[in-house]
Amino acid sequence: MPRDVVRVAVLGVSHPPANKWAKRMVRPAALMADVPNLEVGALMAEQGDVRTYYMGDHAVVLHSGETAHYIDNLRAAKPSLWVSCDNGEVRLVTADPYEGEAMASDPERLVEALAMPHAVATKINAFIETHHVYEEFHKRKRVPATSPHDPRAPRVLSDNEKWVQTRGKAGLPPKGVS
Amino acid sequence: MLRAQQWSLIAALLVAPPDRDMLDLLSSLTGDDTALGQAYRILAETAGSADVDDIAREYFELFVGVGRGELLPYASFYLTGFLNERPLADLRRDLAMMGVERAAGRFEPEDHIASIAEVMAGLAAGNFDASVLGCGAAGEAGFFARHLEPWAAQFFDDLAVAPSARFYRSVAEVGRIFTDIEIRAFALEAKAHRTSGPSAQRL
Numbered sequence: 001m002p003r004d005v006v007r008v009a010v011l012g013v014s015h016p017p018a019n020k021w022a023k024r025m026v027r028p029a030a031l032m033a034d035v036p037n038l039e040v041g042a043l044m045a046e047q048g049d050v051r052t053y054y055m056g057d058h059a060v061v062l063h064s065g066e067t068a069h070y071i072d073n074l075r076a077a078k079p080s081l082w083v084s085c086d087n088g089e090v091r092l093v094t095a096d097p098y099e100g101e102a103m104a105s106d107p108e109r110l111v112e113a114l115a116m117p118h119a120v121a122t123k124i125n126a127f128i129e130t131h132h133v134y135e136e137f138h139k140r141k142r143v144p145a146t147s148p149h150d151p152r153a154p155r156v157l158s159d160n161e162k163w164v165q166t167r168g169k170a171g172l173p174p175k176g177v178s
Numbered sequence: 179m180l181r182a183q184q185w186s187l188i189a190a191l192l193v194a195p196p197d198r199d200m201l202d203l204l205s206s207l208t209g210d211d212t213a214l215g216q217a218y219r220i221l222a223e224t225a226g227s228a229d230v231d232d233i234a235r236e237y238f239e240l241f242v243g244v245g246r247g248e249l250l251p252y253a254s255f256y257l258t259g260f261l262n263e264r265p266l267a268d269l270r271r272d273l274a275m276m277g278v279e280r281a282a283g284r285f286e287p288e289d290h291i292a293s294i295a296e297v298m299a300g301l302a303a304g305n306f307d308a309s310v311l312g313c314g315a316a317g318e319a320g321f322f323a324r325h326l327e328p329w330a331a332q333f334f335d336d337l338a339v340a341p342s343a344r345f346y347r348s349v350a351e352v353g354r355i356f357t358d359i360e361i362r363a364f365a366l367e368a369k370a371h372r373t374s375g376p377s378a379q380r381l
Contacts, residue, residue, distance in 0.1 A: 150259075152259035152260070153246070153255075153259070155249070155250075155256070156249060156339060156340050156341075157247070157249075158341060162244070163245050
């Protein structure tokens with residue numbers, strides 16, 4: 001299955017705690033398409049008590065089977081990448097909105113939907129154009145027994161509906177042998 | 179008792195292909211000039227001239243097959259179009275109430291025509307008691323009306339026209355005529371019951 005990998009840099013912002021019992025924590029706040037030459041955890045900016053840290057770069061893996069989800073993502077008002085953190089470390093960055101929202105249902109995890117950098121959106125668009133296969137949505141319904149598309153098996157199997165051995169002992173060579 | 183024997187015969191022929199002894203017994207059957215008697219005479223003639231291996235092969239083509247046999251002799255299939263559906267569940271519930279259960283080592287679902295025929299034989303011989311069944315299905319007539327009458331005739335018709343059926347065509351003939359007789363007999367019995375009870379006096 002075709003895959004593509006795009007790397008993004010994750011920036012985290014840490015606000016001063018709102019009360020004296022809370023601790024400072026770094027939340028992912030922005031993404032960069034260009035990976036800076038910095039160490040993970042480096043302080044990038046400090047404005048008053050608000051500090052911006054570099055949380056490292058992470059791979060966004062694009063799978064050809066999920067192009068429909070990427071299309072949904074790019075059509076949204078704000079195309080996003082979902083960043084999921086465990087214990088202050090980035091574990092997953094995904095462009096699949098349904099995977100991202102599924103991660104967000106875990107209260108132990110810190111999941112943020114961050115604006116997708118334009119360069120990443122361009123790459124995802126190119127990936128979609130190469131690999132997307134359009135599938136028409138087919139709503140399955142019960143069909144009446146009188147319909148020609150009746151799924152029921154025939155009451156009496158006729159001779160031409162039976163399985164007949166044609167290969168091996170019966171004459172033709174086995175499959176794959178010419 | 180005769181009815182019990184007829185149901186047993188149908189069950190025995192449909193549960194497995196007959197062996198040589200059984201064919202010899204069948205070929206000694208005689209019949210009078212009624213439709214059922216003639217059907218039995220034809221069955222005896224066919225059994226006398228048939229070969230055991232041919233019949234086993236025919237049974238395989240009809241009821242086992244590769245993938246599936248030509249026929250699916252299950253109540254659930256005939257009534258709903260699918261196997262193991264609600265008719266099987268209804269039958270299992272009724273059998274459980276009657277205290278009848280599948281013998282160890284038998285793996286066919288209970289709604290196979292042969293097992294229902296065997297239950298009918300037990301009911302006709304008085305070995306089983308269907309009076310515990312409620313909701314209009316009580317008694318032998320009720321059991322028959324609920325589990326066999328809606329589809330047995332259709333099944334025997336299909337057996338008669340199945341492409342591989344030779345010996346089983348004569349079995350189908352017997353089964354079809356006997357089922358018709360049973361349906362009419364139960365209807366007569368119900369009519370007699372309706373016109374003889376205390377409620378009939380008021381009419």
